[in-house]
Amino acid sequence: MPPRRRRGNDPSGLTADRIVDAALAIADSEADLDRLTVRRLAADLDVGVMTLYGYFRNKDEILDAMGDRILGSMAFPDEVDTEPAAALRTLGLAFLAMMREHPSVVRLLATRVTDSPAALVGAMEGVLHRLAAAGITGPLAVRCYGFLITYALGFSAYETPRTWGRAGDAGDAAEARRRRSHFYAGLDRDRFPHTVDLAAELPALPTDEQFADGLDAWIAGVVTRVPSRRG
Amino acid sequence: MPPRRRRGNDPSGLTADRIVDAALAIADSEADLDRLTVRRLAADLDVGVMTLYGYFRNKDEILDAMGDRILGSMAFPDEVDTEPAAALRTLGLAFLAMMREHPSVVRLLATRVTDSPAALVGAMEGVLHRLAAAGITGPLAVRCYGFLITYALGFSAYETPRTWGRAGDAGDAAEARRRRSHFYAGLDRDRFPHTVDLAAELPALPTDEQFADGLDAWIAGVVTRVPSRRG
DNA sequence: CGGCGCACCGTACGCTGTCCGGTCGAACGC
DNA sequence: GCGTTCGACCGGACAGCGTACGGTGCGCCG
Numbered sequence: 001m002p003p004r005r006r007r008g009n010d011p012s013g014l015t016a017d018r019i020v021d022a023a024l025a026i027a028d029s030e031a032d033l034d035r036l037t038v039r040r041l042a043a044d045l046d047v048g049v050m051t052l053y054g055y056f057r058n059k060d061e062i063l064d065a066m067g068d069r070i071l072g073s074m075a076f077p078d079e080v081d082t083e084p085a086a087a088l089r090t091l092g093l094a095f096l097a098m099m100r101e102h103p104s105v106v107r108l109l110a111t112r113v114t115d116s117p118a119a120l121v122g123a124m125e126g127v128l129h130r131l132a133a134a135g136i137t138g139p140l141a142v143r144c145y146g147f148l149i150t151y152a153l154g155f156s157a158y159e160t161p162r163t164w165g166r167a168g169d170a171g172d173a174a175e176a177r178r179r180r181s182h183f184y185a186g187l188d189r190d191r192f193p194h195t196v197d198l199a200a201e202l203p204a205l206p207t208d209e210q211f212a213d214g215l216d217a218w219i220a221g222v223v224t225r226v227p228s229r230r231g
Numbered sequence: 232m233p234p235r236r237r238r239g240n241d242p243s244g245l246t247a248d249r250i251v252d253a254a255l256a257i258a259d260s261e262a263d264l265d266r267l268t269v270r271r272l273a274a275d276l277d278v279g280v281m282t283l284y285g286y287f288r289n290k291d292e293i294l295d296a297m298g299d300r301i302l303g304s305m306a307f308p309d310e311v312d313t314e315p316a317a318a319l320r321t322l323g324l325a326f327l328a329m330m331r332e333h334p335s336v337v338r339l340l341a342t343r344v345t346d347s348p349a350a351l352v353g354a355m356e357g358v359l360h361r362l363a364a365a366g367i368t369g370p371l372a373v374r375c376y377g378f379l380i381t382y383a384l385g386f387s388a389y390e391t392p393r394t395w396g397r398a399g400d401a402g403d404a405a406e407a408r409r410r411r412s413h414f415y416a417g418l419d420r421d422r423f424p425h426t427v428d429l430a431a432e433l434p435a436l437p438t439d440e441q442f443a444d445g446l447d448a449w450i451a452g453v454v455t456r457v458p459s460r461r462g
Numbered sequence: 463c464g465g466c467g468c469a470c471c472g473t474a475c476g477c478t479g480t481c482c483g484g485t486c487g488a489a490c491g492c
Numbered sequence: 493g494c495g496t497t498c499g500a501c502c503g504g505a506c507a508g509c510g511t512a513c514g515g516t517g518c519g520c521c522g
Contacts, residue, residue: 013500038479048502050480059479107342110388121418121426124433128425141425142432147445150437154385157341187352194359194372195352201373202355206381214378218445220452244469269510279471281511290510 014047016055020065027066027104038062060112067108072119074098076126080133084226085219087134088144091127092215095152096208098123106156135226147218152211159206177203245278247286251296258297258335269293291343298339303350305329307357311364315457316450318365319375322358323446326383327439329354337387366457378449383442390437408434 022044026036038059042049056062076094081087099106114120124145131141184192184199195202204210253275257267269290273280287293307325312318330337345351355376362372415423415430426433435441 037477039477042502050502051500053480054500107338110341110385111338111392113392121415121423125423125426128429132425138429139432142429142435143441143444145433146437146441147448150385150389150445151382152385153389154341154381154383157388158381158384161342161344184352192352192356194363195356198359198369198373201370202376204373206377210374210377213374214381214449217378217452217456218449220455221448221450222452224451225448268508270508273471281471281513282469284511285469 014045014051014055016065019045019052019055019062020069023062023066024069024102024105028102031104033104033107063108064112064114066105067112067114068119070098070102070105071109071114071123073101074123074126076130080130082134084134084136084223087130087136088148088219088222089212089215091130091144092148092152092219093212095148096156096211099152099156103156103160106153106160110153110157140225144222147222151214151218155206155211155214245276245282245286247296250276250283250286250293251300254293254297255300255333255336259333262335264335264338294339295343295345297336298343298345299350301329301333301336302340302345302354304332305354305357307361311361313365315365315367315454318361318367319379319450319453320443320446322361322375323379323383323450324443326379327387327442330383330387334387334391337384337391341384341388371456375453378453382445382449386437386442386445 019041023036023041026040026044027033030036038052039049041062042052045052052062056065074094075097077090081090099109108114127145127148128141131137131144136144180203181199184195184202187196189196250272254267254272257271257275258264261267269283270280272293273283276283283293287296305325306328308321312321330340339345358376358379359372362368362375367375411434412430415426415433418427420427
């Protein structure tokens with residue numbers, strides 16, 4: 001039998017969207033996706049646990065919907081860049097911003113394929129549109145899209161546990177960095193000369209500035225491949 | 232009380248390393264980290280469940296050890312590149328290869344901080360050493376390291392569920408691509424013009440060639456910042 | 463031989479996601 | 493009016509999870 005889906009046409013009632021809202025709220029407030037349990041979600045919504053299964057086939061579907069939501073929430077500046085370099089930079093930062101919005105949900109994007117619903121398609125279309133406006137089309141556009149989402153994804157995934165500190169300890173980021181630096185500095189200099197030398201710099205690894213820096217380097221390399229405009 | 236750690240000096244007996252071996256074997260063979268349960272791991276090792284807790288404080292410690300192991304397994308070609316571009320390319324591909332080795336474990340690297348033990352330090356030192364040999368030192372080296380690991384991480388994370396297909400269905404990758412292409416092509420052309428136009432190209436998103444391509448673009452941009460040699 | 467420490471593990475507990483089989487109220491036909 | 497149907501909701505139960513507790517039995521040392 002097909003899993004009956006609730007329609008939720010009563011405006012005061014439960015809807016799939018409201019469930020996803022609550023799920024995102026939990027994931028964000030706990031900064032830990034594992035804390036999002038079906039029971040907790042139902043309790044937050046003041047609803048029996050099994051009620052949720054009228055809206056989603058299982059928990060995975062809820063997680064997928066969360067990923068879709070944040071992909072769909074991708075926001076672009078109003079004005080469209082016509083210079084390739086500017087457009088690529090804008091889009092890269094937009095990807096990063098989107099992932100920053102819901103840090104604990106990033107791993108959903110990394111883990112699951114969330115392209116069936118319109119959300120990814122919306123984000124994808126938005127990106128492709130802006131790339132096209134800057135003269136980046138065809139296979140090159142696909143590659144740029146892949147690079148941007150991939151780089152932003154890896155960056156946020158790598159960064160999150162490091163700046164937020166281990167799940168639980170409220171992140172005094174500066175303190176964590178200091179400790180990491182000490183750890184590197186205290187290593188055996190004969191075996192790890194470069195690590196010891198760079199002890200002061202290494203813990204700073206993932207920052208916005210670093211992201212933009214890597215992005216700019218890539219852009220510098222890629223703009224040479226954009227055919228010049230004929231307009 | 233401190234969690235007593237077993238020493239495992241009996242060569243035929245259980246050791247922490249052997250446990251990590253078995254855990255990686257399960258993760259690799261199942262291609263799904265969730266299938267790695269403590270009970271399954273113990274069964275594979277022909278050992279009582281609680282025996283494992285003599286070697287690791289909890290499951291998280293086992294997962295951390297797995298991450299450490301694959302970071303520590305990072306392999307470099309014997310010869311060291313002295314040209315910055317060649318060195319960066321080699322290192323980028325080495326990162327990707329490392330993650331390809333254990334695809335299902337990639338999300339561990341993304342999720343957890345695994346830099347305390349010597350494994351990451353070993354990989355880090357190896358990379359920094361090769362960067363230095365190519366004239367890339369100081370903050371620039373740190374940025375290059377961050378970019379390379381971040382890009383490779385995002386790329387493999389993004390790629391894994393897409394090429395392997397959804398957890399479970401043995402991946403006929405070509406078939407999956409065809410279906411995705413059809414999905415894109417069937418969208419409303421008025422709302423998603425660019426997506427429809429590129430339907431044929433989009434599903435090919437993450438491939439080795441794409442990774443190398445983005446890597447090369449970045450390298451082209453970054454080599455201009457490497458100070459020229461004075462030797 | 464007595465005692466101790468260590469490697470090992472059976473059992474039990476609280477938690478998870480989810481199936482089954484309700485209950486209750488509104489809508490409908492007669 | 494009443495009987496039926498249907499859809500939204502959910503209580504209870506179940507298998508499986510990670511792991512705390514409290515053993516058991518062996519090897520070693522005095």
